[in-house]
Amino acid sequence: MAGQSNWKFSKIQDITWKLNDSTPIYPGDPTLNIEQVKNDVKPYIKISKITLGSHTGTHIDAPYHMLENGFKLDEIPISNLVGPVKVVQIRGKNVEPEDVPSDDCERVLFKTTAENYSGAFRENFSFISKEAAIAILERHIKLIGIDYLSIDQYNFKEPDAHWILLGQGITVIEALDLRSVEPGEYVMVALPLNISADASPCRVILLQ
Helix, strand or coil, rough: CCCCHHHHCCEEEEEEECCCCCCCCCCCCCEEEEEECCCCCCCCCCCEEEEEECCCCEECCCCCHHCCCCHHHHCCCCHHHEEEEEECCCCCEEECHHHHHCCCCCCEEEEEECCCCCCCCCCCCCCCCCCHHHHHHHHCCCEEEEEECCCCCCCCCCCCHHHHHHHCCCCECCCEECCCCCCEEEEEEEEEEECCCCCEEEEEEECC
């Protein structure tokens, strides 16, 4: 297999938040717990029991998350998760139609002016407006991401962005770490667990 020196990419950025005691949890979701357990057969072996919700930290939503008849995580086309991506710095507090690229772009990550991700959950995070979600559909984008725990505003009456986007099979990544990422074009690799579920934590990297 070719070594990294032969790659066409000179920079790799990990845009995944670490999972630890400072990881904020969306209200109502299971808490994160990492516990070392004893191996009675070979006590010197280290084994951990990890308990967490499917939407903990950086994660990918499948349509089943919000739609009873939506497909699950293991049915997301792998081609959605790997390929060219555009990072866009939004202009205001929330993602609006003018923030959605109008050129031929299949994957978009929205960088907001969000405060620090770690620590207590905060309610005033940036979200994707209903109008922006419609614009994403109209421009045939197949994957979007944002840098906090939901694409819909906290305490929503109706999860418009989720319904609109997941309803059309668009892949959604939430809670990305885009603090050190400059707006521009990259190649993205976003890999969740291959599991039949509503969502999964994932590891996301950008190649440049």
